[in-house]
Amino acid sequence: MTENEFVETLTGKPVPELTLTATDGTAADLSSLEGITVVYAYPRTSPPNQPPIEGWDQIPGARGCTPQSKGFAEQHDAILQAGALRVFGLSTQNSDYQAEVVERLNLPFEILSDAELKLADALGLPRFEAGGMTLLSRLTLVVEDGKVRKVFYPVENPAENAAEVAAYLSE
Numbered sequence: 001m002t003e004n005e006f007v008e009t010l011t012g013k014p015v016p017e018l019t020l021t022a023t024d025g026t027a028a029d030l031s032s033l034e035g036i037t038v039v040y041a042y043p044r045t046s047p048p049n050q051p052p053i054e055g056w057d058q059i060p061g062a063r064g065c066t067p068q069s070k071g072f073a074e075q076h077d078a079i080l081q082a083g084a085l086r087v088f089g090l091s092t093q094n095s096d097y098q099a100e101v102v103e104r105l106n107l108p109f110e111i112l113s114d115a116e117l118k119l120a121d122a123l124g125l126p127r128f129e130a131g132g133m134t135l136l137s138r139l140t141l142v143v144e145d146g147k148v149r150k151v152f153y154p155v156e157n158p159a160e161n162a163a164e165v166a167a168y169l170s171e
Helices: 003-010 066-072 076-081 094-104 118-123 156-170
Strands: 021-024 037-039 084-091 110-113 125-132 133-136 137-142 147-152
Touching: 003 147, 021 133, 037 066, 037 118, 037 156, 066 125, 066 137, 076 084, 076 156, 084 133, 094 110, 137 156, 147 156
Parallel strands: 037 084, 084 110
Antiparallel strands: 021 110, 037 137, 125 133, 137 147
């Protein structure tokens, strides 16, 4: 499936009813959230003071998880002012690890864990293998009242992704 076909297939699709654990320990069901929710998916953040996975820099689209998260933190107020009610990060890392990331990067939102690939499988989200892990390809979903309204994929510049989302919501 081409990138355009993926975007077309996902746009307008209902989000499946399932719960994902957030970094604050709560369960989130994206299908039941009213209003606009922004969910940016990223492969993984490396543990502090450890090198990335061997060959990480050679994987197209892998680098940029921390700049993308920082961008969403910086643009958080603008995204909310443009009409979103909430922002979530999403990765296949477990919630305990993600909680460290939220604290370390001082993120004003929670990250959801799709460690079991429930959402990825249900929506057919693109992914790749690296370091013995299945990781999500970078993309951003704008979900409105339980349906995918907009898909940003591929995300060419992770650091600018949040500004693109804010601009889209402001239109």
